[in-house]
Every structure is written in C-alpha cells, then in structure tokens.
Amino acid sequence: MPQEQYTHRSTLSNSEGPHVYKVGIYGWRKRCLYFFVLLLMILILVNLAMTIWILKVMNFTIDGMGNLRITEKGLKLEGDSEFLKPLYAKEIRSRPGNPLYFQSDRNVTINILNEDMKAVTQLVTGPQAIEAYGKRLEVKSNEGKLLFSADDNEVVVGADRLRVLGAEGAVFPKSLETPYIRAEPFHHLRLESPTRTLVMEAPKGIEINAEAGSLEASCRTDLRLESKDGEILLQAAKVKLPRLPRGSYSSSTGSSQKVYEICVCPNGRLFLSQAGSKSTCQINTIVCL
Known part of the structure; x- marks a missing residue:
C-alpha cells in the first residue's frame, strides 16, 4: 500500500518539530489480505477448470448436450436415453432403418388425454399381460383393410379366414352367428356340445355337406329334425335304420x-x-x- 505522509505544524508552539502520520495496511493484516486474494484466485481457477471439464464430459456444444441434439425438426436423441419423469411429445420416431425400443423394469404405459387432461385411451404393457382401454380397438392391414375390431357391442373379424389352432378348437359360451363354417383341407369338422344341447337354426334352411367323407350326428338322448313349413328329405343310395x-x-x-x-x-x-x-x-x- 502507498504510504501517505503529511506534516502537521503546531500553531501553538514553533519550537516543536513536525509530526509524521502513516496511512495504510501493515503487518499481519497485509499478509491476510494477500492470502485471501490468492485463495480467491485459486477458487476462480478451480471453478473455471471444473466448468470446462463438465462442458467437456457432458459434451456441450452449440447444437445441444450429450446424446441430445437440437435440430430444425425438434430434438434428436442418439443412443440409449432414460426418462425419470413423464415425457410429452407430439411425435416419437427412430432413425430411418433402425427400430424403436421402449424398455422398462416394470410397466410401459401410453396415455392419450382429452382437453380436461383425463385419459381416454390407455395402453399398458406389463410382465403379466398387455391391456388396452378405449372405446374401440381396430387392427388394419397395410392397405387399410379392417382385420379386427372390438367395442362394447360387437367383435368383428374382417380377415378372409379365421383359424383356431388350439387342440380343443373354439369355445362359444353364447350363440354363434356365421354364414359358413368349413374345416381345413384333409381335416375333420366337428361341432360338439359335451354337456348341453347343440342347436342349429336358420330362417331359410341349413345345409350340411361333406363332399369327400361321411357325415355323422350322434347324441346321448334325442336327435330331433324338425321342419315346420317344409319337408325333411333323405336322399341317398341307401338309407339304413339298423336299430329300429x-x-x-x-x-x-x-x-x-x-x-x-x-x-x-x-x-x-x-x-x-x-x-x-x-x-x-x-x-x-x-x-x-
């Protein structure tokens, strides 16, 4: 610190000599001040170095940070990304030629909200099942043809053929309405009701045809063929009633x-x-x- 000195001359007595006063910081105060200034400079340098290191590690650039890039079309993520909070986006898609993966340790839930922020459609994929909630479910082909749809009133299968590959076939607890039932080539067609009655009704007739095999109808109690306004025609080369x-x-x-x-x-x-x-x-x- 600069030293300032000034001379004070007494007006009372001219016999006394001039007095000199020193203005500044001296001794241990001066050393403490230099120490704090040096410590502050070290902290500034360490902070600057840490900032540069974080920018380097996090890969901060003008276009974004890390795997996140800001483009003209939106945000672009490269590699694996983890979201700890809900993600709101208008469109999510992968890079051309690459698949899009959604991975979670538990459930993956996709919600569609209305104006009141209430879920109107929900898709939940979990370890036990895949559940979909909505007013209507539709599955369409690439050409836009309806393959499957389901709502509260009915379930529609729009494919040309419905195949049931289970060994026990198809089970219908209620009625079945269809214009045509056919077995696959070289396979038998079997309609069975093990514990109840099997009823077939049609307003304009029922046709049962086995072109390359035999037709068998059996029951435990009564077999009833009824025609209210027409006739029952048995047309064959031989009609046998062996157990009359x-x-x-x-x-x-x-x-x-x-x-x-x-x-x-x-x-x-x-x-x-x-x-x-x-x-x-x-x-x-x-x-x-």
Whole structure:
C-alpha cells in the first residue's frame, strides 16, 4: 500500500518539530489480505477448470448436450436415453432403418388425454399381460383393410379366414352367428356340445355337406329334425335304420320271413313289423306305448 505522509505544524508552539502520520495496511493484516486474494484466485481457477471439464464430459456444444441434439425438426436423441419423469411429445420416431425400443423394469404405459387432461385411451404393457382401454380397438392391414375390431357391442373379424389352432378348437359360451363354417383341407369338422344341447337354426334352411367323407350326428338322448313349413328329405343310395325296434312275431307268416315294413306311431316313433298280405302295423301298436 502507498504510504501517505503529511506534516502537521503546531500553531501553538514553533519550537516543536513536525509530526509524521502513516496511512495504510501493515503487518499481519497485509499478509491476510494477500492470502485471501490468492485463495480467491485459486477458487476462480478451480471453478473455471471444473466448468470446462463438465462442458467437456457432458459434451456441450452449440447444437445441444450429450446424446441430445437440437435440430430444425425438434430434438434428436442418439443412443440409449432414460426418462425419470413423464415425457410429452407430439411425435416419437427412430432413425430411418433402425427400430424403436421402449424398455422398462416394470410397466410401459401410453396415455392419450382429452382437453380436461383425463385419459381416454390407455395402453399398458406389463410382465403379466398387455391391456388396452378405449372405446374401440381396430387392427388394419397395410392397405387399410379392417382385420379386427372390438367395442362394447360387437367383435368383428374382417380377415378372409379365421383359424383356431388350439387342440380343443373354439369355445362359444353364447350363440354363434356365421354364414359358413368349413374345416381345413384333409381335416375333420366337428361341432360338439359335451354337456348341453347343440342347436342349429336358420330362417331359410341349413345345409350340411361333406363332399369327400361321411357325415355323422350322434347324441346321448334325442336327435330331433324338425321342419315346420317344409319337408325333411333323405336322399341317398341307401338309407339304413339298423336299430329300429321290431314288433311281435306272427307265426302265420312263417319263421323264414325277412321282409318288414316301417311303421310310424302317433308320437312319431318308428318300428319294424313283419310284412304280410296286409299291413301289420296295427297288430304291433303295443310298441308305441
């Protein structure tokens, strides 16, 4: 520090000599001041060095920082990125030719909000299942053709063919409405109701066709074919009813009689009766009881 001195001359006595006063910082105060100034300079240099190191490590540039780049079209992330808070974006897409991955240790949830910030559509993918919430679900092909849709009223399968690959087939707890049911080539078609009744109804007729095989219908109790306004036509080279009951044997026709006539009971039951010169159905009406 500069030293300032001035001479004070007393007006009272001219015999006294001049007095000199020193103005400044001296001694240990001066050394402490130099120490603090040096410490401040060291802190400034360390802070500057740390700032430069952080900028270098975080890869700060004019275009962005780290894997984040600011472009004219938005933000561009390169490599793996981790978001600890919700991400709001208008569009998320990968680089051309590269897949887009969403990875989480638990669930991945995608929400679509309305104007009131309430979720109207939600997609939740978890370790147990994939759940979708919305008014309607649609799956379309690349050409825009509807393949599958589901809402509260119905489920629509728009594909040309519906294939069920399970060994047990398809199970319908309620009714099934379809214009056509067909098995795959060289496979059997089986309609079965193990514990209840199997009912087939159509306003304009039911056609059952097996072009290259046989047709079999079996049940435990009653098999009923009903036509209210039309007829039931059995058209084949041979029509066999091998297990019809037979009426009582008549000795007048002879034991070698092998010709029978088919009789119908009032309740619709069929039975066989040995043929004679006249109808023998009335003789064996006891079968109808």
